[in-house]
Each structure stands twice: as structure tokens, then as C-alpha cells.
Amino acid sequence: MKIIRIIVQLLVLYGFLLIGEAIQALLQLPMPGSIIGFLLLFGALLLKIYPLEWIDAGATFLLSFLSLYFIPATVGVVDYGPLFSGKGVWLLPIVSISTLITMAAAGFVSQYMANRQAAKKEVS
Amino acid sequence: MVLTPAALIFSTLTVTAYVIANFIYLRFRKTPLNPVITTTVALVAILVLFDIPYETYMEGGDWIAFLLGPAVVALAVPLYKHRQLLQKNLVPIAAGITAGVLAGLVSGTLFTRWLGFADELILTVLPKSLTTPVAMQIASTIGGIPSLAAVFVMVAGFTGILLGPYMLHALHIDSPIGRGIGLGASAHGLGTAKAFEYGPESASMSSVAMTLAAVLGALLSPLVAWLLL
Structure with a gap:
């Protein structure tokens, strides 16, 4: 029975994706349809339009193999060997440095704001 | 996405490599053995070794990559x-x-x-x-x-x-x-x-x-x- 429930819920997830893609195409949004589908599902869960139990098993199952689904894409690097033997090799340190800047900004700002919020609570 | 022999071979190969890679990672738990890295390296090596174009591989790869969209929704x-x-x-x-x-x-x-x-x-x-x-x-x-x-x-x-x-x-x-x-x-x-x-x-x-x-x-x-x- 659990397998049937998972399959049905996977189809529901696919349904949200199709709706998201339809909205994206209809409104010409510069955003992936999957993100629109994600927002629709998150909204439906928050507003209690769609209960968690009707999607939980399928979503958890699908997400437990998440890294498998992008392996066909990473294998595509096979076609970009020449890029990395030339100037393109500079893209790697750029990505690394920009990643550390991202982490510093996100970590510092969130911690600073959390401390400020905590200090405010103590005063009041 | 068409079900060709290549589709069957390369989707099976990808899943098999991924399962083996996960098994190795769980056994040793070292960051460089991350399953995405090891699976990618293994598959790239196979494509280069047997001179298989990426396009041919993707006849099977597409069947797996198809799950990316629903997975984003599932987040x-x-x-x-x-x-x-x-x-x-x-x-x-x-x-x-x-x-x-x-x-x-x-x-x-x-x-x-x-x-x-x-x-x-x-x-x-x-x-x-x-x-x-x-x-x-x-x-x-x-x-x-x-x-x-x-x-x-x-x-x-x-x-x-x-x-x-x-x-x-x-x-x-x-x-x-x-x-x-x-x-x-x-x-x-x-x-x-x-x-x-x-x-x-x-x-x-x-x-x-x-x-x-x-x-x-x-x-x-x-x-x-x-x-x-």
C-alpha cells in the first residue's frame, strides 16, 4: 500500500510542476516553472488547502535520491574539457571566492540580526 | 525521451554507478568520495574510454534528469x-x-x-x-x-x-x-x-x-x- 501511496504522491508533485510550467509559459516569467510549482505547493500547505500527509511520503522518497537526478548533467562536463584547459580554468577560483563571500555575508548578517533581536528582547 | 536500447543501457548504468558510489561513500565517509563526484568521474571515464558521445548517453540520462523538476517542487x-x-x-x-x-x-x-x-x-x-x-x-x-x-x-x-x-x-x-x-x-x-x-x-x-x-x-x-x- 505504501508503494501505491508514494506513486500517487509523485504524480501529484508532477502535477504541481506542470501547473508551475503552464503559469511560467502563460505569463512569460523569467523563473523556472519548478520554482513556481514549489511556491504553489508551499502555499497550499501553509494555507492548509493541501494536507501534509497527502504529499509527505512521496516528497521524502523523491528527495532521498536527489543527487542522482543531476548526475546526467554533471557528466555533461565531458564536453567542456577544452574550456578548462584554457582561460576557463579561472572560473574555478572565481566560483570559490564568490562562494566564500556569499557565506560570509549570509552568516554575518543573520547572526548580527539575531543578536540584535535578542538584545532588544532583553531590554524590553 | 524515447525508449531506445541506449536509453535503457545508460539509465541503468547511471543508477548502478550511483548505488556503488553511495555504498563506497557510506563505507569510508571521506568528503572527496562524495557520490556525485565519484559517479561523475566514473561515467565520464566510461564515455571517454568507449568514445560514446554525450548525446547518446543523454538518451538514458534524460530519463533520470526528468525527476529534477518534481524534486524541486518536493523541496x-x-x-x-x-x-x-x-x-x-x-x-x-x-x-x-x-x-x-x-x-x-x-x-x-x-x-x-x-x-x-x-x-x-x-x-x-x-x-x-x-x-x-x-x-x-x-x-x-x-x-x-x-x-x-x-x-x-x-x-x-x-x-x-x-x-x-x-x-x-x-x-x-x-x-x-x-x-x-x-x-x-x-x-x-x-x-x-x-x-x-x-x-x-x-x-x-x-x-x-x-x-x-x-x-x-x-x-x-x-x-x-x-x-x-
């Missing part, structure tokens, strides 16, 4: 389960993620521009700190190269988990919220796995950060690309 479920954590820390989380996503998009664009890279490559680097399925779809939406974007996402992830902890320490970012949001917003799923080592609260924060950064990144990438290119 709503873990985020919903963390909704109380999100509600309680809404301001610090929102501020941190906005700062991180903007810093990443702007620095990535500026560095690649300074070195004179083509727009197509700049747009490919742009979504590097977002979770792979979203990064690939953003890359294809704004005119980058999805498979190359996935490679940069891996580079970002490994930078985050290998060098990130030293930087967090040096900058005195030592609270669960600071560590979690920092790792999740910059190094996506890999960062979230790392955040587990700091404790469950850091891990939950990181998971929330990964998802929200992906949503915000999807909204802001086209805008930053339009403003800076």
Missing part, C-alpha cells in the same frame, strides 16, 4: 516542516539570505566580467550557490549552460564545506543561525550536510537557507543579469 515539504523555526527567526533569516544571495550574484558577475568572460559563461556562473536542480533550471532560463552550471554548483559546494568552516571561525560566526544560514545559502545541500556536524539546529537552519536562497536566487538572477550585463 516545499521539508521547508513546510521547518515553518516554526522560520517564523521565529524570520527577520535574521530573511536578512541573511538576501545579503548572501545578492553578494554571491554580484561578486560572481563582477569577477567574471573583469576577466572578460563571454555573457554565456557569466550567466552560467551566476546561480552557483543554489541547489543543483534550481541552478540548472535558472541557467537555462537566463541563457547559461545548465550542465556547466551543475559543475560550478559542485565547486561552490566543496569550497563551502572544505574552506567555509575556517572562514566562519575566523569571522566569529559561531551561532547555529550564523553557521546554518552561511553554509546553506552558499553551499546548498553539501553545506547542509556539513551543518549537521554543528548540531541539529544549524542543520535545520541550513536546510531552510538552501531552499529560500534557491527561491530568491530564481527571482534575482534574471534581474542581476539584466542590470550588470
Whole structure:
């Protein structure tokens, strides 16, 4: 029975994706349809339009193999060997440095704001 | 997507390699043995060795990559389960993620521009700190190269988990919220796995950060690309 429930819920997830893609195409949004589908599902869960139990098993199952689904894409690097033997090799340190800047900004700002919020609570 | 013999062979090969890679990783638990890396290296080696074009491989690969879209939608479920954590820390989380996503998009664009890279490559680097399925779809939406974007996402992830902890320490970012949001917003799923080592609260924060950064990144990438290119 659990397998049937998972399959049905996977189809529901696919349904949200199709709706998201339809909205994206209809409104010409510069955003992936999957993100629109994600927002629709998150909204439906928050507003209690769609209960968690009707999607939980399928979503958890699908997400437990998440890294498998992008392996066909990473294998595509096979076609970009020449890029990395030339100037393109500079893209790697750029990505690394920009990643550390991202982490510093996100970590510092969130911690600073959390401390400020905590200090405010103590005063009041 | 057509069911050809190649489709059957290469989808089976990918799943088999992935299962073996996971088995090896669980046995030794060393970061460089990350299943995505080992599976990719093994499959690339097979394609090169037997002179198989990527296009042929993708007859099977497409069947697996097909699941990326539904998986992005499914990310709503873990985020919903963390909704109380999100509600309680809404301001610090929102501020941190906005700062991180903007810093990443702007620095990535500026560095690649300074070195004179083509727009197509700049747009490919742009979504590097977002979770792979979203990064690939953003890359294809704004005119980058999805498979190359996935490679940069891996580079970002490994930078985050290998060098990130030293930087967090040096900058005195030592609270669960600071560590979690920092790792999740910059190094996506890999960062979230790392955040587990700091404790469950850091891990939950990181998971929330990964998802929200992906949503915000999807909204802001086209805008930053339009403003800076």
C-alpha cells in the first residue's frame, strides 16, 4: 500500500510542476516553472488547502535520491574539457571566492540580526 | 525521451554507478568520495574510454534528469516542516539570505566580467550557490549552460564545506543561525550536510537557507543579469 501511496504522491508533485510550467509559459516569467510549482505547493500547505500527509511520503522518497537526478548533467562536463584547459580554468577560483563571500555575508548578517533581536528582547 | 536500447543501457548504468558510489561513500565517509563526484568521474571515464558521445548517453540520462523538476517542487515539504523555526527567526533569516544571495550574484558577475568572460559563461556562473536542480533550471532560463552550471554548483559546494568552516571561525560566526544560514545559502545541500556536524539546529537552519536562497536566487538572477550585463 505504501508503494501505491508514494506513486500517487509523485504524480501529484508532477502535477504541481506542470501547473508551475503552464503559469511560467502563460505569463512569460523569467523563473523556472519548478520554482513556481514549489511556491504553489508551499502555499497550499501553509494555507492548509493541501494536507501534509497527502504529499509527505512521496516528497521524502523523491528527495532521498536527489543527487542522482543531476548526475546526467554533471557528466555533461565531458564536453567542456577544452574550456578548462584554457582561460576557463579561472572560473574555478572565481566560483570559490564568490562562494566564500556569499557565506560570509549570509552568516554575518543573520547572526548580527539575531543578536540584535535578542538584545532588544532583553531590554524590553 | 524515447525508449531506445541506449536509453535503457545508460539509465541503468547511471543508477548502478550511483548505488556503488553511495555504498563506497557510506563505507569510508571521506568528503572527496562524495557520490556525485565519484559517479561523475566514473561515467565520464566510461564515455571517454568507449568514445560514446554525450548525446547518446543523454538518451538514458534524460530519463533520470526528468525527476529534477518534481524534486524541486518536493523541496516545499521539508521547508513546510521547518515553518516554526522560520517564523521565529524570520527577520535574521530573511536578512541573511538576501545579503548572501545578492553578494554571491554580484561578486560572481563582477569577477567574471573583469576577466572578460563571454555573457554565456557569466550567466552560467551566476546561480552557483543554489541547489543543483534550481541552478540548472535558472541557467537555462537566463541563457547559461545548465550542465556547466551543475559543475560550478559542485565547486561552490566543496569550497563551502572544505574552506567555509575556517572562514566562519575566523569571522566569529559561531551561532547555529550564523553557521546554518552561511553554509546553506552558499553551499546548498553539501553545506547542509556539513551543518549537521554543528548540531541539529544549524542543520535545520541550513536546510531552510538552501531552499529560500534557491527561491530568491530564481527571482534575482534574471534581474542581476539584466542590470550588470
